[in-house]
Amino acid sequence: MVNSIILNAATRLLTALLLLFSVFMLLRGHNEPGGGFIGGLIGSTGFILYAIAQGAQATRDALKFEPQNIAMVGLGVALVAGVFAAVFGEAFFTGQWWFAGADPSIPGDKGLPISSVLVFDIGVYLVVFGAILTLVLALEEEV
Amino acid sequence: MLFGWFAQFLGPVAAGETALIGLDWVPSLDIRLDILIDGLSLTFALLITGIGALVTLYSTRYLGNHPEYPRFVLYLMVFMFGMLGLVLADNLIALFVFWEVTTISSYLLIGFNSDSAKSRRSALQALLVTGTGGLALLAGMILLGQAAGTYSLVEVRGMGDAIRDHAFYTPILVLFLAGAFTKSAQFPFHFWLPNAMAAPTPVSAYLHSATMVKGGIYLMARMTPTLGETEPWFWALVLAGGFTTVFASLLAIRQTDIKQILAYTTLMALGALTLFIGAGSSDAIKAAMLFLVVHSLYKAALFLMIGVVDTQTGTREVSKLRGLARKMPVTFLAGALAAISMAGIPPFIGFIGKEFLYKAGLHADTASLWITGTIFAASVLMFVAGGIAVARPFLGRLPDALKNTTEGPWTLWFGPFLLGALSLWFGIFADIPEVWLVGPATQAVYGAPVSVDLYLFREVNDAFILSLVTFAAGFALYLVHGRLRSALAAIISANPIRFDPGWDATLDGLKALATWQTRHLQSGILQRYIFTIFATFAIAIGVTLWAQDVFVFRIDWQAELDGLLFKHWAVLLFITAGALLTALTGSRMTAVAALGVVGIGVALIFILFSAPDVAITQLLVETLVVVLVAVAMLKLPHLGVRTDEAHRPLHAALSITVGALTTIVLVAVLHTDMDLALTEYFNATAWPEAYGRNIVNVILVDFRALDTFGEIAVIVMAALAAYALLRGTRYGVIREDLDHPVGVGDTPRQTIGARQEKGR
Numbered sequence: 001m002v003n004s005i006i007l008n009a010a011t012r013l014l015t016a017l018l019l020l021f022s023v024f025m026l027l028r029g030h031n032e033p034g035g036g037f038i039g040g041l042i043g044s045t046g047f048i049l050y051a052i053a054q055g056a057q058a059t060r061d062a063l064k065f066e067p068q069n070i071a072m073v074g075l076g077v078a079l080v081a082g083v084f085a086a087v088f089g090e091a092f093f094t095g096q097w098w099f100a101g102a103d104p105s106i107p108g109d110k111g112l113p114i115s116s117v118l119v120f121d122i123g124v125y126l127v128v129f130g131a132i133l134t135l136v137l138a139l140e141e142e143v
Numbered sequence: 144m145l146f147g148w149f150a151q152f153l154g155p156v157a158a159g160e161t162a163l164i165g166l167d168w169v170p171s172l173d174i175r176l177d178i179l180i181d182g183l184s185l186t187f188a189l190l191i192t193g194i195g196a197l198v199t200l201y202s203t204r205y206l207g208n209h210p211e212y213p214r215f216v217l218y219l220m221v222f223m224f225g226m227l228g229l230v231l232a233d234n235l236i237a238l239f240v241f242w243e244v245t246t247i248s249s250y251l252l253i254g255f256n257s258d259s260a261k262s263r264r265s266a267l268q269a270l271l272v273t274g275t276g277g278l279a280l281l282a283g284m285i286l287l288g289q290a291a292g293t294y295s296l297v298e299v300r301g302m303g304d305a306i307r308d309h310a311f312y313t314p315i316l317v318l319f320l321a322g323a324f325t326k327s328a329q330f331p332f333h334f335w336l337p338n339a340m341a342a343p344t345p346v347s348a349y350l351h352s353a354t355m356v357k358g359g360i361y362l363m364a365r366m367t368p369t370l371g372e373t374e375p376w377f378w379a380l381v382l383a384g385g386f387t388t389v390f391a392s393l394l395a396i397r398q399t400d401i402k403q404i405l406a407y408t409t410l411m412a413l414g415a416l417t418l419f420i421g422a423g424s425s426d427a428i429k430a431a432m433l434f435l436v437v438h439s440l441y442k443a444a445l446f447l448m449i450g451v452v453d454t455q456t457g458t459r460e461v462s463k464l465r466g467l468a469r470k471m472p473v474t475f476l477a478g479a480l481a482a483i484s485m486a487g488i489p490p491f492i493g494f495i496g497k498e499f500l501y502k503a504g505l506h507a508d509t510a511s512l513w514i515t516g517t518i519f520a521a522s523v524l525m526f527v528a529g530g531i532a533v534a535r536p537f538l539g540r541l542p543d544a545l546k547n548t549t550e551g552p553w554t555l556w557f558g559p560f561l562l563g564a565l566s567l568w569f570g571i572f573a574d575i576p577e578v579w580l581v582g583p584a585t586q587a588v589y590g591a592p593v594s595v596d597l598y599l600f601r602e603v604n605d606a607f608i609l610s611l612v613t614f615a616a617g618f619a620l621y622l623v624h625g626r627l628r629s630a631l632a633a634i635i636s637a638n639p640i641r642f643d644p645g646w647d648a649t650l651d652g653l654k655a656l657a658t659w660q661t662r663h664l665q666s667g668i669l670q671r672y673i674f675t676i677f678a679t680f681a682i683a684i685g686v687t688l689w690a691q692d693v694f695v696f697r698i699d700w701q702a703e704l705d706g707l708l709f710k711h712w713a714v715l716l717f718i719t720a721g722a723l724l725t726a727l728t729g730s731r732m733t734a735v736a737a738l739g740v741v742g743i744g745v746a747l748i749f750i751l752f753s754a755p756d757v758a759i760t761q762l763l764v765e766t767l768v769v770v771l772v773a774v775a776m777l778k779l780p781h782l783g784v785r786t787d788e789a790h791r792p793l794h795a796a797l798s799i800t801v802g803a804l805t806t807i808v809l810v811a812v813l814h815t816d817m818d819l820a821l822t823e824y825f826n827a828t829a830w831p832e833a834y835g836r837n838i839v840n841v842i843l844v845d846f847r848a849l850d851t852f853g854e855i856a857v858i859v860m861a862a863l864a865a866y867a868l869l870r871g872t873r874y875g876v877i878r879e880d881l882d883h884p885v886g887v888g889d890t891p892r893q894t895i896g897a898r899q900e901k902g903r
Contacts, residue, residue: 030834035837036844037760038756041767068863071858071862075856075859082849097834113834115834120844124843127858131859135865138870140774142869
């Protein structure tokens with residue numbers, strides 16, 4: 001924990017921005033550079049900044065959930081996304097797609113694509129996010 | 144119940160049939176779980192299930208009040224299962240698995256009284272000796288499988304000639320015999336068996352006399368058609384068996400604990416069985432199979448009998464037990480039946496067994512004198528041992544200390560009594576074992592039909608005369624056995640070669656070696672680990688490069704240099720400066736930051752060559768590593784206080800070597816034609832099939848999603864492990880007594896290791 005008014009004030013803003021940016025990176029990942037891994041890294045950076053400025057306990061309070069639980073939930077989400085395909089009789093981890101609001105008359109129109117692949121990527125995001133924060137917070141408290 | 148199931152095979156097997164019940168187990172490795180039922184395995188299966196049932200009944204009373212009784216029954220059942228599998232398996236590998244099941248369950252049963260150090264030691268000894276033999280056996284089986292091209296016992300049996308001429312024959316023989324000799328406690332591996340008597344009495348009766356130790360005998364009998372009838376086989380078995388026989392009989396007389404006497408006579412019986420299987424003539428095999436049945440019957444009965452005496456009087460010492468016959472008549476009767484069979488007195492089956500042993504010995508082609516002499520000595524001493532085990536404790540005047548002894552309950556004496564009675568019944572009606580057990584078993588071992596004709600008495604021949612001499616000598620020796628024992632004790636204590644202390648010395652030596660090598664390999668100093676890892680890497684890469692001769696490629700330096708733009712030079716300078724600073728600085732903090740600079744330079748390279756995903760990841764990971772290390776750094780001492788700087792030139796040399804080798808590999812890779820098939824495939828399919836334009840991400844979450852799932856599982860595990868480590872050291876949990884100190888300082892380094900693993 002660093003006692004700096006500038007850092008304190010800046011992190012409140014930066015953390016929110018980084019979190020938002022991480023979700024943006026997660027969602028655009030399928031077509032542009034980004035994805036769950038990168039998103040998770042960015043998201044955790046936000047909270048690491050917060051931890052440096054406000055201390056580990058404040059970060060835990062802000063997180064609401066234990067970071068290791070977040071990581072485990074992420075693993076579960078990824079697994080569910082994989083098993084989902086099996087419900088339709090396809091191989092484990094086959095991507096399932098639902099093109100919400102797609103207009104069949106326009107070739108190539110995919111509307112709002114929602115897929116099990118996205119769910120899987122969210123799982124990856126949560127795992128990376130939770131695992132890194134588990135480490136950093138434990139280290140912070142150790143010192 | 145199982146006994147009944149196996150008994151139904153008696154008819155067909157006696158008629159010379161072989162049943163084979165199959166089940167695919169690991170089809171890809173050609174490992175099938177075939178059940179092979181022929182004369183040999185059926186004889187064993189009936190002994191295992193029959194005696195097993197009696198022993199289980201016996202143990203309900205003997206150990207019924209023990210708090211761990213359910214555990215005991217579990218182990219016993221596991222053993223019975225393993226033993227049945229062992230004798231019934233047709234596949235060599237399956238046989239090995241069951242072989243090990245019996246080894247492990249035997250370990251658990253010997254060590255059943257786990258609060259006694261002696262039990263634990265004996266159990267471990269048995270496990271190590273038989274387990275080592277088991278490994279040798281596995282190696283032998285694999286060689287045999289290679290030589291024969293099949294793992295099926297039925298098929299291997301028919302290939303004896305081919306295998307005997309095969310180049311692998313000698314190693315196969317040595318390895319198989321190592322397995323069989325350790326299991327059946329042949330000299331020089333005999334020492335574990337008497338120690339194994341630390342087990343509860345039902346276990347001794349069942350495992351260490353009637354069944355498990357016969358596993359080695361079974362293996363030798365089973366392998367006779369395949370490996371037998373050669374000079375090395377003959378001499379190895381005849382000499383080891385014969386020596387064990389005499390040696391064990393002498394040691395048996397020396398003991399005062401009746402259970403120990405029985406343990407050594409078991410050794411003697413195993414020796415005799417080995418001897419006769421080795422002799423290999425049809426007479427010898429017949430005698431061995433008959434003796435196998437005979438011995439199982441009387442020895443199990445005697446062990447169970449001494450268990451009854453032990454529970455009722457509280458002692459097994461020969462000197463304390465006298466005149467119990469009046470107080471425990473049924474137990475005495477059971478013991479007497481078994482002991483008379485053991486002494487080989489007619490009309491018991493033990494007499495027939497001994498007659499056949501003599502006959503086979505006298506008619507052997509080679510080493511007739513050795514075999515007959517051995518068996519004669521053993522029979523005389525068995526007569527004495529039988530007398531000491533039964534006549535001495537039960538006959539004579541009852542001492543005052545035992546006045547209140549009572550007869551045991553029927554569950555205790557029923558087993559020994561039934562087995563003893565069977566010894567008599569089989570003797571009088573000798574055609575029953577002849578037709579059902581010994582005949583088919585002999586045929587299975589010998590490989591050709593053998594006429595088995597068991598009889599009590601037909602004419603006065605040399606074997607019969609030898610029997611009479613045996614009785615006379617045995618009786619004479621029994622009368623003077625007290626003096627004989629002291630004489631033997633004197634001789635044995637004068638003998639400088641001891642197996643038990645030797646065993647302890649070997650174990651201590653092994654432990655010392657393990658400590659020594661752990662101290663040197665597992666120093667606990669991260670620097671040394673990293674040095675070792677990179678040195679190994681450098682050697683492996685260097686040797687490979689040298690062997691593959693990839694140094695011959697030509698680089699057009701001029702063209703390469705001209706191709707470099709200003710931005711390339713800038714990044715190059717950036718990275719070089721960072722690396723130099725890392726290596727030369729005296730402050731950890733500077734070093735970490737400089738290392739971060741190198742990482743960011745690498746990220747720039749990724750961007751220059753249009754790999755934005757990798758670049759972003761690299762950048763973020765570098766940032767995180769710097770943060771994490773900086774946090775951990777607060778706990779570490781300043782670099783300046785280091786005194787041992789002698790390692791630095793060596794480390795520098797290694798770093799430069801690794802760097803140079805990596806560069807060479809990369810350059811060499813660039814000079815080969817890249818196979819772009821995968822890139823093209825993903826390029827072509829990412830959008831139509833996975834609806835994504837970012838190929839890297841599509842590969843991660845769709846094409847290779849299972850790999851990614853495995854990876855994120857690893858991340859979670861790494862985080863949790865590091866978390867546990869941090870929390871563990873937080874309360875000062877530092878073990879001072881470890882060989883290398885695990886201090887608080889190790890933890891952050893450990894954590895960095897976990898982090899970097901994720902940085903990929």
